[in-house]
Amino acid sequence: MLIFLFFAYDYMYYKDDYLTAAHYLEQATAFPQSPSYLPQLVARLYVNADSPEVAVAFLQEMIKATEKQAxxxxxxxxxxxxxHRTNMKRLQQGLDAFYFKLSAKVWRLFPLPRYAKAWKKSIVII
Structure with missing residues (x-):
């Protein structure tokens, strides 16, 4: 188990490869003496590696496999x-795309710089 933890640490901190680090930690969770926080760390690494679908599948399998209620x-x-975080990220991407398309249309309607500055100040991004 320790070799997987060392590999994961190396990939996570020195190579900034969260996906590979999550893969090694996922293998480490198969051992019975693995720490209880390890599945949560694996899920976080998958999310940080822009693979939330893998994190969701992994967490669902861990929930089915575990016996401890806590x-x-x-x-x-x-x-x-x-x-929740994945949905918020998708909403933010959609909002950014909407504002990008909207700004292209507004620039065509109001080509003067004073209108553009006033319009940019009125946009509030959540």
Missing amino acids: LKNRLTERLHQVI
Whole structure:
């Protein structure tokens, strides 16, 4: 188990490769003496590597496989956080795309700089 943890640490901190680090930590969770926080860390690494779908699938499998109710509750809470964060990211991307398309149309309507400055100040991004 320790070799997987060392590999994950190396990929996470020195190579900034969160996907590979998550893969090694996922292998480490298969051992019975692995720490209880390890599945949550694996999910976080998958999310940081822009693979939230893998994190959701991993957490769902860990919830099914675990026997301890306290760990199940923590994993369920983390699953909801991952889904929530993924939805918020998609909404932000859609909002950015909307403002980009809207700004192109507004620039054609009001080509004068004073209108453009006033319009840019009125946009509030959540």
